[in-house]
Amino acid sequence: MGIKKMCECSGLATLNETDTQIFANICPSCFKEGSIVTFITTFDTSGFSFSSNSVNRPECLFSNGQSILNTNGTGTLTRDDETFPVTFTLNLVDGPEENDDIIVINFAGIDTTGQVFFSSFGFFGLEEERVTVTSCNSIPINNDLISSRTNRNIGYGFKEIKIYSKGKSYHYN
Known part of the structure; x- marks a missing residue:
């Protein structure tokens, strides 16, 4: 018999655009276990893919009909023929209206040549079904x-x- 601390909120985000795919399932069933973030982009000439290894318990804010989930963690990024560890931050905003959801994701790491890698993406004005943030209280x-x-x-x-x-x-x- 074990004790697991529940998350304050859970979140689900999906985006499948021509040059970018995101899937984030944070605290499914209100527990950290099973949380995952994946990201693929072919934007510009420097496309890459990312898969999370760990996702930390999120911080959540609920105010004026807005639900905001912020989390971070670590993962593996693959670019061209190199793979290296990175940290990430993920912000999900579930707004009360249609076309007001937001996904922001940042990556930071050091590639295999010792160069600092940083990349940031923001997706604004998303349809209501793209982001869902739910209280676990x-x-x-x-x-x-x-x-x-x-x-x-x-x-x-x-x-x-x-x-x-x-x-x-x-x-x-």
Whole structure:
């Protein structure tokens, strides 16, 4: 039996344009395990691909109908015939209106020749279904929604229990 801390929010972003593909699944099911970021670009003549090795628990902000997820981590970038480790930061904005979602991703590392590599991409005015950021501060149990402000005892036999208490989330299995 282990305890896993839940994420504050989860996020999903997909973009499949002519010269750029992004897939980010951050804190699926509100837990860090299984988080992934992939990025491929053929923009200009210096295209590259990236795949995350680790994704850190995100920081989240919810205000005025906007949901913002910020995370970072490490991964592997492949450019031409070289592969090297990089860090990344990812910002997802899920706006309340149509065509106001945003994806910003930055990469920084040192390539195999010792040169600093830095690349930044921003995608603005995206359709609503491209970015989704959801709060993890509510837990669905038997079609009821139990929030952090609800104090309720439930006496069912569970294989897995998720608890949010005093600003922290825990997972028991």
